[in-house]
Amino acid sequence: MTMYGWQGKILRVNLTKSEVSVEDLDMQRAKDYIGGIGLGTVYLYDEIDPAVDPLSPQNKLIFATGPLTGTGAPCANRYMLVTKSPLTGAIANASAAGEFAMQIKYAGFDMIIVEGKAKKPVYLWIDDDNVEIRDAQSLWGLNSQQTRDAVVAATSPRAKVASIGPAGEKLVRFACVMNDDDRAAGRSGVGTVMGSKNLKAIAVKGSKGVKVADRKAFYQAAESAFDTLNSDEVTWFHGVGTPGVLGLVQSFGALPTRNFQEGVYEDWQKIDGDALASTISVRKFMGTACPACPVACGRVTRVTDPEFAGVGGGPEYETIGMFGSNCGVSDFNAISKANFICNEMGMDTISAGGTIACAMEMSERGYIPAEDIGFPLRFGDAKAIVKLTEMMANREGFGDVLAEGSYRLAEKYGHPECFMGVKKQDFASYDGRALQGMGLGYATQPRGACHIRGEVQDLDLYGVCVWKLTSDRGITQVDPLRCDDKPLLGKEVQDWFCMIDACGMCNFAFFLHVDEDQTRELIEAATGIDMGGYEGFMRTGERIFNLETLFNRRAGLTGADDTLPKRMLEEPMPDGPAKGHVVKLSEMLPEYYKLRGWDKKGNLTPERAQELGLADRLPASLKQA
Amino acid sequence: MTKMINVDIEKCTGCGCCELWCSFKHKGEFNPSKSRIHKTIFLEQEVSIPVLCRQCEDAWCARICPSGAISKGINALTGATVVTVNKDRCVGCRMCALACPYGCITVMDEGYAEKCDLCDGVPQCVKFCAAGALTFADSDEGILDRKAKVAATLLTAYQEAE
Numbered sequence: 001m002t003m004y005g006w007q008g009k010i011l012r013v014n015l016t017k018s019e020v021s022v023e024d025l026d027m028q029r030a031k032d033y034i035g036g037i038g039l040g041t042v043y044l045y046d047e048i049d050p051a052v053d054p055l056s057p058q059n060k061l062i063f064a065t066g067p068l069t070g071t072g073a074p075c076a077n078r079y080m081l082v083t084k085s086p087l088t089g090a091i092a093n094a095s096a097a098g099e100f101a102m103q104i105k106y107a108g109f110d111m112i113i114v115e116g117k118a119k120k121p122v123y124l125w126i127d128d129d130n131v132e133i134r135d136a137q138s139l140w141g142l143n144s145q146q147t148r149d150a151v152v153a154a155t156s157p158r159a160k161v162a163s164i165g166p167a168g169e170k171l172v173r174f175a176c177v178m179n180d181d182d183r184a185a186g187r188s189g190v191g192t193v194m195g196s197k198n199l200k201a202i203a204v205k206g207s208k209g210v211k212v213a214d215r216k217a218f219y220q221a222a223e224s225a226f227d228t229l230n231s232d233e234v235t236w237f238h239g240v241g242t243p244g245v246l247g248l249v250q251s252f253g254a255l256p257t258r259n260f261q262e263g264v265y266e267d268w269q270k271i272d273g274d275a276l277a278s279t280i281s282v283r284k285f286m287g288t289a290c291p292a293c294p295v296a297c298g299r300v301t302r303v304t305d306p307e308f309a310g311v312g313g314g315p316e317y318e319t320i321g322m323f324g325s326n327c328g329v330s331d332f333n334a335i336s337k338a339n340f341i342c343n344e345m346g347m348d349t350i351s352a353g354g355t356i357a358c359a360m361e362m363s364e365r366g367y368i369p370a371e372d373i374g375f376p377l378r379f380g381d382a383k384a385i386v387k388l389t390e391m392m393a394n395r396e397g398f399g400d401v402l403a404e405g406s407y408r409l410a411e412k413y414g415h416p417e418c419f420m421g422v423k424k425q426d427f428a429s430y431d432g433r434a435l436q437g438m439g440l441g442y443a444t445q446p447r448g449a450c451h452i453r454g455e456v457q458d459l460d461l462y463g464v465c466v467w468k469l470t471s472d473r474g475i476t477q478v479d480p481l482r483c484d485d486k487p488l489l490g491k492e493v494q495d496w497f498c499m500i501d502a503c504g505m506c507n508f509a510f511f512l513h514v515d516e517d518q519t520r521e522l523i524e525a526a527t528g529i530d531m532g533g534y535e536g537f538m539r540t541g542e543r544i545f546n547l548e549t550l551f552n553r554r555a556g557l558t559g560a561d562d563t564l565p566k567r568m569l570e571e572p573m574p575d576g577p578a579k580g581h582v583v584k585l586s587e588m589l590p591e592y593y594k595l596r597g598w599d600k601k602g603n604l605t606p607e608r609a610q611e612l613g614l615a616d617r618l619p620a621s622l623k624q625a
Numbered sequence: 626m627t628k629m630i631n632v633d634i635e636k637c638t639g640c641g642c643c644e645l646w647c648s649f650k651h652k653g654e655f656n657p658s659k660s661r662i663h664k665t666i667f668l669e670q671e672v673s674i675p676v677l678c679r680q681c682e683d684a685w686c687a688r689i690c691p692s693g694a695i696s697k698g699i700n701a702l703t704g705a706t707v708v709t710v711n712k713d714r715c716v717g718c719r720m721c722a723l724a725c726p727y728g729c730i731t732v733m734d735e736g737y738a739e740k741c742d743l744c745d746g747v748p749q750c751v752k753f754c755a756a757g758a759l760t761f762a763d764s765d766e767g768i769l770d771r772k773a774k775v776a777a778t779l780l781t782a783y784q785e786a787e
Binding site: 099102226 | 635639641642649656658670673756
């Protein structure tokens with residue numbers, strides 16, 4: 001049977017038994033959950049007990065592509081990693097773009113499901129239908145770039161590689177998976193799970209194309225999306241990349257500064273997009289692209305200062321916020337070096353920077369003795385962010401404590417209030433007190449504090465509303481400090497983002513104004529399925545979001561985990577445009593739960609589960625209303 | 626003045642849309658390995674270079690073809706020079722692939738040589754090149770742009786020397 005959009009096959013790799021098998025994609029689940037985050041989550045949900053130890057062989061690691069992955073649809077060549085997180089104990093998902101994602105499809109697979117644990121380090125080599133589990137003992141200890149180069153040399157110049165670095169091997173709790181040239185599936189410790197399985201890398205190359213069901217409709221839908229993405233904003237973004245938003249975040253008083261103690265940073269102009277594009281960026285005011293992306297927001301930086309020398313992808317905005325303003329550091333060379341180390345060692349830059357900022361505050365307050373760290377640690381110490389990042393990746397000295405993440409660091413020294421995050425995962429570079437929608441999003445995201453899976457902050461920041469979820473309701477402007485509209489907007493954006501993450505698209509298509517219908521038309525033309533219009537499209541997203549939450553309930557998390565640190569809820573922002581504000585979570589959360597069809601404890605009701613087609617998957621404990 | 630696909634390497638972002646939409650047009654599927662244009666990314670230099678058929682005036686592929694399957698012609702829509710393969714005459718001997726200095730003609734699984742045919746005058750690689758690195762324009766325009774860029778480089782060198 002000819003497949004459209006999907007390839008119709010799953011590659012299953014059992015590392016314990018050293019066996020690989022190929023199975024048909026379950027088309028019912030494909031239609032109900034599309035791909036990426038959706039398909040990955042439903043397979044994980046159906047196959048593991050969410051209560052398992054995330055670092056045990058019983059956990060599974062799923063590489064899931066979407067039906068648009070491998071096509072020429074704009075910004076749509078991502079893969080999603082889905083597993084149980086060793087950082088949060090909740091569902092983990094992290095995505096990245098790159099030719100690695102496309103090659104999974106070209107090899108003929110929609111997903112790779114990795115199970116068990118290899119006795120010795122191995123890597124996987126997928127050359128179309130030929131799949132080998134190969135010895136990787138000689139690769140163990142190599143950084144992500146060395147691993148990529150060694151695996152390419154051992155396989156094919158056209159192989160695309162995803163791997164872990166030493167941080168994943170050493171089970172740093174927020175290790176990431178790196179693919180292609182410095183692309184990171186960053187958050188929630190997906191690389192830690194890969195490390196726990198002794199899986200160093202996956203190399204893949206394929207010759208099978210991706211077909212679409214309705215070529216004419218797909219061409220038109222893609223043309224329309226490319227047209228939307230041909231704007232002055234895209235040109236600007238191409239020039240400065242994600243660091244370009246730093247000035248905007250600062251202007252709202254939402255730029256995390258010194259572990260979220262403040263919301264404006266005095267030296268912000270030293271670390272914004274223009275500063276980066278005109279100094280350490282290899283190409284001046286010009287980016288590089290992920291596959292099939294007209295935005296091209298990526299960039300390579302080169303630092304020549306001997307102390308911080310290096311070359312590589314990034315740093316992105318979140319990295320700059322976390323290692324920069326949030327650590328009180330304005331030295332771009334040092335920030336960039338910390339970013340290089342994270343890429344090489346395979347570590348989430350957000351959690352790494354957040355953890356160092358947390359340690360800085362605790363050190364300044366005298367909660368951590370200087371002898372534990374090895375030197376007196378204070379905000380603004382550029383050398384320290386580089387040194388601690390290295391120590392963390394190697395679990396060396398105090399780095400061993402930092403490698404557990406800021407939640408466990410703050411707990412260990414008896415000051416949990418210093419942890420700035422949700423569900424044990426650090427905030428990204430936005431302070432919720434200045435962006436109320438972001439505050440609600442942080443509190444409610446199934447994977448813990450997260451900026452990328454329900455970007456309410458984009459509505460807050462840009463204020464311009466061109467999407468159906470706003471325009472259909474007559475909303476043209478969003479005020480970031482207003483609360484009453486956020487429960488509805490928050491829910492809708494989260495549901496829509498589940499669809500973006502399911503089909504293989506990038507968030508930036510969203511904030512550069514590709515709307516729900518354009519995304520739906522691409523999915524429908526690619527796969528040939530009828531999603532049931534806008535309603536059906538959003539309902540699919542809502543189903544995915546709820547299934548993630550059900551996974552968390554079965555893993556032991558409750559509605560009580562949908563909360564924020566005391567600093568966000570009780571300490572008013574001390575300065576800047578949001579001065580005097582806290583996150584008014586208690587005003588937003590009950591309404592949000594109601595809109596979600598959840599009870600007061602944050603549990604999905606059987607009625608809404610029925611409507612969403614989740615009745616069969618509702619845990620027994622939630623079956624009585 | 627003949628039209629041709631001009632490449633501005635400085636603008637290329639390495640997104641590979643050219644490969645994807647080329648294969649979609651000619652193969653009915655998205656498959657860069659079957660595309661007639663290919664980009665190569667050099668990370669540390671942050672440069673990506675697309676390689677495609679130059680539609681040579683004196684095409685080596687045509688010269689070496691033993692069956693006379695390859696010939697130079699004019700695209701009716703645009704007046705552009707286009708070197709085309711007559712499938713019916715091609716014997717799949719691969720001599721053209723050996724001769725082409727750019728690696729831009731190859732014998733496919735179907736058994737005959739394939740190369741860029743300018744999509745009958747509307748090249749899809751150009752249409753989907755959001756960065757503007759590929760343009761379908763008078764060849765003289767392209768070369769004049771190139772000269773202007775060389776001049777700009779010389780200006781920098783001249784000013785540095787002063």
